[in-house]
Amino acid sequence: MAALDIQFLQGSVFLPQLGLWLDAHRRQTGAERVLVSHAHSDHIGRHREVILTPGTARLMGKRLGGQRQEHCQEYLQPVEYQGTNGPFRVTLLPAGHILGSAMAWIEAEGQTLLYTGDFKLRPGLTAEPCQPRRADILITETTFGRPKYRLPPAAQVLGELVRFCQETLARGETALLLAYSLGKSQELIQALGSVPLPIVVHETVFRLAQVYAELGQALPAHTRLEGDNYLGKVLICPPQALPPQLKPPATGQGVRRAVATGWAMDASCRYRFGVEAAFPLSDHADFQELLEFVRLVSPKEVLTLHGFAADFAQTLRNQGYAARALGVSGEQLELGPAILGSLE
Ligand SMILES: [Zn+2]
Numbered sequence: 001m002a003a004l005d006i007q008f009l010q011g012s013v014f015l016p017q018l019g020l021w022l023d024a025h026r027r028q029t030g031a032e033r034v035l036v037s038h039a040h041s042d043h044i045g046r047h048r049e050v051i052l053t054p055g056t057a058r059l060m061g062k063r064l065g066g067q068r069q070e071h072c073q074e075y076l077q078p079v080e081y082q083g084t085n086g087p088f089r090v091t092l093l094p095a096g097h098i099l100g101s102a103m104a105w106i107e108a109e110g111q112t113l114l115y116t117g118d119f120k121l122r123p124g125l126t127a128e129p130c131q132p133r134r135a136d137i138l139i140t141e142t143t144f145g146r147p148k149y150r151l152p153p154a155a156q157v158l159g160e161l162v163r164f165c166q167e168t169l170a171r172g173e174t175a176l177l178l179a180y181s182l183g184k185s186q187e188l189i190q191a192l193g194s195v196p197l198p199i200v201v202h203e204t205v206f207r208l209a210q211v212y213a214e215l216g217q218a219l220p221a222h223t224r225l226e227g228d229n230y231l232g233k234v235l236i237c238p239p240q241a242l243p244p245q246l247k248p249p250a251t252g253q254g255v256r257r258a259v260a261t262g263w264a265m266d267a268s269c270r271y272r273f274g275v276e277a278a279f280p281l282s283d284h285a286d287f288q289e290l291l292e293f294v295r296l297v298s299p300k301e302v303l304t305l306h307g308f309a310a311d312f313a314q315t316l317r318n319q320g321y322a323a324r325a326l327g328v329s330g331e332q333l334e335l336g337p338a339i340l341g342s343l344e
Helices: 054-064 154-170 184-193 203-214 269-273 287-297 309-318 337-341
Strands: 007-009 012-015 020-022 033-035 049-052 069-072 079-082 087-094 102-108 111-115 137-141 174-178 199-201 234-237 255-260 277-279 301-305 323-325
Touching: 049 054, 049 087, 054 069, 054 203, 137 287, 154 174, 154 184, 154 255, 154 277, 184 199, 184 203, 184 234, 199 203, 255 269, 269 277, 287 309, 301 309, 309 323
Parallel strands: 020 033, 033 049, 049 069, 111 137, 137 301, 174 234, 174 255, 199 234, 255 277, 301 323
Antiparallel strands: 007 012, 012 020, 079 087, 087 102, 102 111
């Protein structure tokens, strides 16, 4: 039986014996299929043929439009496909990252492989709880793969965020929360709307929240941003979509700004985003969760991807795992400009 060949091409993982890409960054229009783990913009594309959950299909359709051949798989239901070398099976497991997010558990060439996409073990408010599974080979994201990235308990952070909003509104001012449009924003609507606090959201957040409701994840009351209807309320908006009157450095004017991102674990976060407060809420596993996840999967081999991939592979080797980073070249960015648009 041939070993499973794992290649790193065009910034993505490719399994040539299966004719399968895992979250291909480049558009794939050839004979190969693409596993799409979730609907964040760096994981979706206008590919010819995709494997994904029904939730990801709906969210991706809303974001990209267009048509493609879709294999919609429910969680935990194995489906067989024909690869280049013969049949293989894919089972999608909840990743706990955003609604519809999936890890792929693949049986091929006599081996099992678990690919995480993005994931977190902590239970969220709007995502299906993560369900790890043992596998021979693990390909895991390592966004927060350095020991300094330890998230405080989410309940504590949300409590502080609620206080920030309540104090702001009590002064008759607006609380502007910068957050990624898909996943993080819906978590904020769920947490703050159930206090309850009056919430206004940017159009992109509103449209994706509608899909959440259609998928059975209804959210507390919130209003679409129109004109100045946000004044004196909580406004949730992606930083790149800010209306001109709310773009930095236009501060004052009764607006207090905050950002909700895992990068708030970096001391420079407030300065980088030009905000008064930064709340460490993340849809990704922190360092301790990454370690716990590897322990749960108990793999013979680990391949690390994204973020601090080289550091985390070294940490795993120090613990006796066979681990290596995929596609790492030189130093990794910490809180760089590249993350400004991706506040997962
Ligand atoms: Zn993601």
